[in-house]
Amino acid sequence: MINKVILLGNLGKDPETRFTPNGKAVTRFSLATSNTWIGANGEKQQATEWHTVVVWGKQGEACGQYLEKGRQVYVEGALRHRSYDSKDGKEQHVTEIVAQKVRFLGGGNGKAKGEQPPQVDPDGDDIPF
Numbered sequence: 001m002i003n004k005v006i007l008l009g010n011l012g013k014d015p016e017t018r019f020t021p022n023g024k025a026v027t028r029f030s031l032a033t034s035n036t037w038i039g040a041n042g043e044k045q046q047a048t049e050w051h052t053v054v055v056w057g058k059q060g061e062a063c064g065q066y067l068e069k070g071r072q073v074y075v076e077g078a079l080r081h082r083s084y085d086s087k088d089g090k091e092q093h094v095t096e097i098v099a100q101k102v103r104f105l106g107g108g109n110g111k112a113k114g115e116q117p118p119q120v121d122p123d124g125d126d127i128p129f
Contacts, residue, residue: 003078003079004076004077004078005075005076005077005078005079005097006074006075006076007031007033007051007053007074007075007097008033008072008073008074008075008105009031009032009033009034009051009072009073009075010031010032010070010071010072010073011029011030011031011032011067011068011069011070011071011073012029012030012031012032012050012069013029013030013069014029014067014068014069015027015028015029015063015064015067015068016028016029016064017060017061017063017064024056024057025056025057025058025060025061025064026054026055026056026060027054027055027056027060027061027063027064028052028053028054028055028096029052029053029055029063029067030050030051030052030053031050031051031052031053031073031075031097032048032049032050032051033048033049033051034046034047034048034049035047035049051096051097052094052095052096052097053075053077053096053097053099053102054080054096054097054098054099055099055102056098056099059099059101059102062102063102066104067104071104071105071106072105072106073102073103073104073105074101074102074103074105075097075099075101075102075103076099076100076101077097077098077099077100077101078097078098078100079095079096079097080095080096080097080098081093081094081095082094082096
């Protein structure tokens with residue numbers, strides 16, 4: 001069986017990095033992808049989808065340090081559905097992409113003012129499946 005997602009899009013806001021109690025980084029960001037087509041009336045149409053991306057470990061730290069709103073990124077990962085109870089006791093459902101590979105593309109030098117971001121290859125133990 002295969003669970004693989006490939007996305008190329010732009011960050012909707014700056015990423016948020018947190019650390020687990022044992023010190024492992026987890027970074028989340030929203031990624032916009034768009035499709036365009038010509039509608040029945042001959043006019044150009046566009047639809048944007050928003051995806052939540054989760055990146056673990058050293059790769060997550062690099063994403064938190066170098067990515068910013070508007071930056072274009074390439075993401076490979078797996079689709080994950082989960083649910084949890086909110087503070088008011090209601091069940092919430094979440095669909096997210098757990099990234100296995102993130103490549104920083106166009107859109108400037110990132111937050112580190114002129115430094116080139118490293119391309120961190122994931123070491124499979126960073127992905128909690």
